[in-house]
Amino acid sequence: MTKTYYLTTPIYYVNGKPHIGHAYTSILCDTFARFHRLRGEPVFYITGTDEHGIKVQKAAIEQKKEPKAFVDEIVPQFKDLWRVLGIRYDHFIRTTDEYHKQVVQKVLADLEAKGDIYKAKYQGWYCTPCESFWTELQLKEGKCSDCGRAVDRLEEENYFFKLSKYQDWLIGYIRDNPYFIQPDYRKNEVLGFLKEPLEDLCITRPKARLTWGIEYPGSKDHVVYVWFDALLNYLSGAGYFLDDKKFKSLWPADLHLVGKDILRQHAVFWPIMLKAMGVIMPKLVFAHGWWRIGGAKMSKSVGNVVDPIALVQKYGSDVLRYFLLNEVTLGLDGTYSEDLLVERYSSDLANSLGNLWHRTASMIEKYFEGKIPQGKAGTRIYDAAGLWDETSKAVLAHDPREALARIWAVITRANQFVEETKPWALAKDPSRIDELADVLFNLADSVAHVAVLLQAFMPETAKVILERLKIGPIEQIRGDKEFYGSLVTAGTVIEKGEPLFPRLDEKKP
Ligand code: ME8
Numbered sequence: 001m002t003k004t005y006y007l008t009t010p011i012y013y014v015n016g017k018p019h020i021g022h023a024y025t026s027i028l029c030d031t032f033a034r035f036h037r038l039r040g041e042p043v044f045y046i047t048g049t050d051e052h053g054i055k056v057q058k059a060a061i062e063q064k065k066e067p068k069a070f071v072d073e074i075v076p077q078f079k080d081l082w083r084v085l086g087i088r089y090d091h092f093i094r095t096t097d098e099y100h101k102q103v104v105q106k107v108l109a110d111l112e113a114k115g116d117i118y119k120a121k122y123q124g125w126y127c128t129p130c131e132s133f134w135t136e137l138q139l140k141e142g143k144c145s146d147c148g149r150a151v152d153r154l155e156e157e158n159y160f161f162k163l164s165k166y167q168d169w170l171i172g173y174i175r176d177n178p179y180f181i182q183p184d185y186r187k188n189e190v191l192g193f194l195k196e197p198l199e200d201l202c203i204t205r206p207k208a209r210l211t212w213g214i215e216y217p218g219s220k221d222h223v224v225y226v227w228f229d230a231l232l233n234y235l236s237g238a239g240y241f242l243d244d245k246k247f248k249s250l251w252p253a254d255l256h257l258v259g260k261d262i263l264r265q266h267a268v269f270w271p272i273m274l275k276a277m278g279v280i281m282p283k284l285v286f287a288h289g290w291w292r293i294g295g296a297k298m299s300k301s302v303g304n305v306v307d308p309i310a311l312v313q314k315y316g317s318d319v320l321r322y323f324l325l326n327e328v329t330l331g332l333d334g335t336y337s338e339d340l341l342v343e344r345y346s347s348d349l350a351n352s353l354g355n356l357w358h359r360t361a362s363m364i365e366k367y368f369e370g371k372i373p374q375g376k377a378g379t380r381i382y383d384a385a386g387l388w389d390e391t392s393k394a395v396l397a398h399d400p401r402e403a404l405a406r407i408w409a410v411i412t413r414a415n416q417f418v419e420e421t422k423p424w425a426l427a428k429d430p431s432r433i434d435e436l437a438d439v440l441f442n443l444a445d446s447v448a449h450v451a452v453l454l455q456a457f458m459p460e461t462a463k464v465i466l467e468r469l470k471i472g473p474i475e476q477i478r479g480d481k482e483f484y485g486s487l488v489t490a491g492t493v494i495e496k497g498e499p500l501f502p503r504l505d506e507k508k509p
Contacts, residue, residue, distance in 0.1 A: 004042040007032055007255040010262060011050040011093060011233050014074040015059035018081050019305035020336065021259065021291050021298050024324050028288065028400065029257050030087045031325060034456035035395045035403075040476040044250050046237045047082070048093035049075050053226030054131055054205075057212040067212040071096065081308060085317050086459045093237040095214075095229055103236035104229050105217045107277060108203075112217075116162045116276045122202055125151040129301055131226055133202050147301075159204040159216060161228070166272040167198045173271065179284060181267050182398065183331040186260065186287045190267045201269060203228045231270050235279065253282040255398075260287040261297075286398055289333035291324075298336065306336060318458035319345055319501070325400045325457055345501065352411050353450070354501035357465060359418060360443040361496035367427050367436060372469075374490035375441025376434075381417050382410050384449055385484045388477070391453050400457065407453050414446040441490065444469060448487035452477070461500060468495040 009025045012018060026047060033045040050056075051071045060070035075094060082089065093100060111117045125134045127144035133154075138145050171194050174180055174187060181187035204222035205213065213223030234253055239246030258266050266285045274281060290297045293304045311320050323341045326348070328334035364370060387410060394403035417439070426436040451465035452474050466473060470492045477483045 006250040009047040011048040023308040052213040100236040160200040263287040350501040373437035375438040
């Protein structure tokens with residue numbers, strides 16, 4: 001049985017509306033998922049919402065709502081955004097789903113029976129926004145070592161998970177499996193962090209302080225720490241414990257894509273939890289960088305977030321997808337500005353891809369009554385096999401920016417080809433009609449190759465182009481060979497349509 005390519009986004013907190021940081025991770029995963037589907041692989045793309053914990057409880061109280069009623073109102077906002085952005089996930093998990101709770105409680109009971117969980121009194125410092133406990137030594141100038149905010153002194157009885165027991169194993173595992181944490185500089189960061197002794201993880205919260213969570217099995221006084229609950233979504237969503245057949249076809253996960261803010265949870269807590277449970281390791285934890293605004297990380301707590309829906313309404317979902325995928329190399333931070341997005345809109349989308357389509361379709365209309373003319377075989381202006389190989393290689397290396405650069409090289413080459421061959425001059429000379437036909441066939445075919453690949457990156461635009469060329473959606477490129485030949489058929493009547501990326505001052509709202 002072929003292993004299904006199983007990839008995950010973080011499950012997002014529902015204490016507020018999603019912003020372009022969340023959209024970024026989901027767009028990246030969607031692009032990877034679509035590309036793997038294009039390669040003919042079965043894919044399972046899971047995303048969802050992290051609904052328990054203090055942050056969400058606080059947000060609900062502020063709005064004078066019951067937590068469940070509150071999260072039920074927020075979840076559709078995430079789902080709506082994913083629909084608008086063309087995010088095609090296979091499963092949406094909510095940590096308030098009954099089956100997820102069952103799995104969390106089963107795992108906790110097993111780990112306790114195994115001796116990896118114990119009860120103890122805890123004294124320490126607590127950062128409420130991060131939901132993290134710190135020892136005196138871990139504080140940075142008396143503040144939370146993650147976010148730098150004030151911390152509170154706490155003493156309480158809780159359940160602890162023996163992280164420390166597995167520290168040496170984890171260091172060895174990361175060293176022996178250099179591909180496990182990517183990019184490499186993040187792997188080194190984790191190894192650096194593991195030079196200090198790991199403290200056992202406090203995995204419950206007393207109900208006196210937090211009621212909104214999964215009950216710790218066997219205790220009426222505790223709920224489960226939100227991170228322990230949340231990480232397990234990757235297993236429960238894949239059928240762990242409840243659907244063995246499904247789980248076998250999905251696990252191990254091929255890719256956990258996360259932001260670098262939650263690397264420690266995914267590269268330290270998570271592998272240790274799995275090891276203790278006797279579950280094999282996911283293949284890859286990839287941490288991407290942050291979108292910043294004016295130097296600061298875009299975040300709900302800072303309040304400098306950009307609403308993706310507003311951008312989609314103004315520019316279209318593929319424009320936002322293209323911008324986010326192309327602007328930074330995956331792993332690095334990026335600076336968001338609408339001016340930059342507008343610049344890319346004009347240069348890469350309107351003047352480059354949009355222009356190529358427009359001039360190709362216009363000339364086919366003008367010189368061949370809208371029918372793709374017959375071109376000579378073998379006069380391709382680019383190597384389709386090379387294009388497919390290089391684009392695939394870049395996507396498999398988690399470098400969508402490089403993949404887009406390969407695709408845009410074809411667009412640029414095709415636009416140059418128009419300048420070089422001057423079809424308008426060829427059209428004046430009846431003896432050169434075959435040459436003209438060849439040029440236009442080639443151009444139409446270039447746009448088709450570009451559009452097939454763009455299905456993974458800019459699905460709406462790709463669909464429109466393929467429809468205008470009367471090519472149905474190409475769901476899979478089996479054996480790659482289909483992509484190497486011509487995709488357009490001579491004699492097909494094409495549809496020029498409206499400009500793909502109209503000038504912004506002419507764009508209808
Ligand atoms: O951490 N730039 O949820 P969350 C890039 N529930 N990506 C960003 C970003 C930014 N400025 N801001 C957010 C949680 N993200 C937990 C996860 S998983 C088991 C539990 C993206 O709502 C990025 O993927 O705070 C980051 O890791 C995630 O949103 C954090 O989302």
